[in-house]
Amino acid sequence: MTGRLKVLHVITGLGIGGAEQQLRLLLPHMRQATTSGVVTLTNPGPVADALRADGFPVTHLGMRGNRDLTALPRLTRLVRQGGYDVVHTHLYRACLYGRIAARLAGVRTVVATEHSLGEDQIEGRPLGAGARALYLAGERLGTATVAVSDAVARRLAAWGVHPARVRTVPNGIDAARFAFDPNARRAARRRLGLAPDAYVVGGVGRLVPGKRFDTLIRALAHLPPATRLLLVGEGEQRVALERLAVACGVAERVVWAGAVSRGLPELLAAMDVFVSASADEAFGLACVEALAAGLPVRYVACPALDGLPPGEAPGARRIGGSVAEVAAGVAAAVAAAVDTPPGGRLPVPTAVHRYDIAHTARQLLSLYHELSRTTAK
Secondary structure, three states, rough: OOOEEEEEEEEEOOOOOOHHHHHHHHHHHHHHOOEEEEEEOOOOOOHHHHHOOOOOOEOOOOOOOOOOOHHHHHHHHHHHOOOEEEEEEEEHHHHHHHHHHHHHHHOOEEEEEEEEEOEEEEEEEEOHHHHHHHHHHHOOOOOOOEEOOHHHHHHHHHHHHOOEEEEEOOOEEEEHHHOOOOHHHHHHHHHHHOOOOOEEEEOOOOHHHHHHHHHHHHHHHHOOOOEEEEEEOOOHHHHHHHHHHHHHHOOHHHEEOOOOOOOOOHHHHOOOOOEEEOOOOOOOOHHHHHHHHHOOEEEOOOOOOOOOEEEOOOOOOEOOOOHHHHHHHHHHHHHOOOOOOOOOOOOOHHHHHEEEEEEHHHHHHHHHHEEEEHOOO
């Protein structure tokens, strides 16, 4: 099949998260080759508003929970009426319901992106044998599964997904968006109450146990008193983390920026080092964005960077995941920055350009056409 494809993206929710933001970045780069629509099963949050502002129709299915089976006929009817060539699903619940609906509606090309599969969890939730069996049953209804990293592809194979059904298409970023702006740094620091000369450690992500922001807070207690911790994100662990900061005696040194949909570059500009303490990542998008902002990066796990040729990400260092090791990693970054003026930035490394969002979009479009030709035979 050649020419313009009609593609429906089905996603579990459109709040602020990595998969949601990735979809929002992708669609403008596919505009010339596809007619795209989006269905969100739940939570039409800030990313839904951003997609609509970009000119993409978003339908909220109004699903009431994981077992709301009434959503399936509604979704099937929507897919059938839309006459779609491709259905592309994102996140666990949408992948399960979306694959079934696409098949019932007669769509032959069904692609699912696996954004968040860890060693023993998916989207931050542990998966038992029953949930894994359901996942595999749903996967077989699709045409192909896209892994966002080689690490995810290996995990899918270990789970029982046949390697021939898996294609690796890495996540992408708009690197130019993160280019360092000293004026943005000054403005963000003023707004957040951070002194111009404070050394700021940054962390970005959902405030959930798997991201291990508790480790960052505990590590802060071992760093010089002038060091500040800037956390960007929201989530179920916010209150517990605030209490931990009080218990560790660092509550006045932690700045909570909350969730952001468009202001991340300015917040990265306010930081001096980026730290990811998560021990189980599918890709590590936040680390790549931090490198694009010229920040030194210290990470416990980041499949996007692990295994790259030497020299592609000289500002990134892998560290151990204990509190002491995280604190030591940050201390080493502080020492390395002694002769650097406040706000000094590293050159944007080759690794960042490897993960250009336009390249990601081209790979997906190529996959759509390849699979559409195969299923049409």
